[in-house]
Amino acid sequence: IERAEIVEFLKKVYLFLDMPDEVLNWIAAQFHPITLGRSTIVYSQGAPSDCFYLVFRGRLRATRFAHHNERLLSILMPGDFFGEEAILFNHPRRSTITTIGTVILLRMERDQFALMLNSYPQIKQNLQATAESRRLASSLHFNWLGQNETIYFLARKHDIFLYRALLPSIFAGVVAFPFLAVGLAQGDGSLLSTLIVMFSVMILTAAVLWGVWSFVDWGNDYYIVTSQRVIWLEKVVGLYDSQREAPLDTLLAVKVNSSLLGRFFDYGNVTVRNFKGGIHMRNVNHPSLFELFVVGFKKHAIQLT
Secondary structure, eight states, rough: OHHHHHHHHHTTTTGGGTTHHHHHHHHHOEEEEEEEEEEOOOOOTTTOOOEEEEESSSSSEEEEEEEEEEEEEEEEETOEEESSHHHHTTOSSSSSEEESSSSEEEEEEHHHHHHHHOOHHHHHHHHHHHHHHHHHHHHOOOTTTTTTTTTEEEEOOHHHHHHHHHHHHHHHHHHHHHHHHHHHHHHHHHHHHHHHHHHHHHHHHHHHHHHHHHHHHHHHOOOESSSSSSEEEEEEETTTEEEEEEEGEEEEEEEEOOOOHHHHEEEEEEEETTTTTEEEEEEEESSSHHHHHHHHHHHHHHTOO
């Protein structure tokens, strides 16, 4: 594969969209093409982190073995990349990558990968966001994920909304605890002290249960960008379960709206619009990064078709 062919390919890959030709030429020089046959293991789960890979041609399976079962994580297609997580976070490989048919990969050694990230911070930011999203996604199980669909970015509501939801529970606990201590300290078995203890225990129990419910409720909302669509999963325990989505190739616009406080803490609302309307996602963590992924992968999806 000629370097010029690699440069043209990199122009279609999300990580390198809109980068100057001279930069792409340097990055292309850091990659080494390798051809692998069918059912070849690129690396195994638990192996040391040594290289970063970009799929030039063909398809691969990413799987993980846990609890005596092998789980399919994703199917990697041309333009997809893998291997960045272990290098970024300096831990062994978390999955096994196996070729489905004959594939051509572009491989970058660890030292060249570190040099690229130091030279181009935007690439590093995008890769870190992708790696963190994949790490979170691998601990979850989304039944709706298509066979050839890969999660690139996954966000939750900002942490500040978790803390805000927990405040009533914390306040109730702070108020109830002194009464409980007083009731137990009296220990005279009187009706008053018994009522104080019972009331305090009830308030503390309710505060703990409310706190657990608030945490679970906060953790059930996900804002996701995959290789095919934008998805908002919203679930309120015991009330409803909602999934709203928009295919990437139908999107017309993406808009971020943040208050002054939101810009300071890096949260805001993200609206994606298409011909059918759109999705309005509230209080997204890192909204500008979410917008960047949506726009980037829309171009990525269109250019690789």
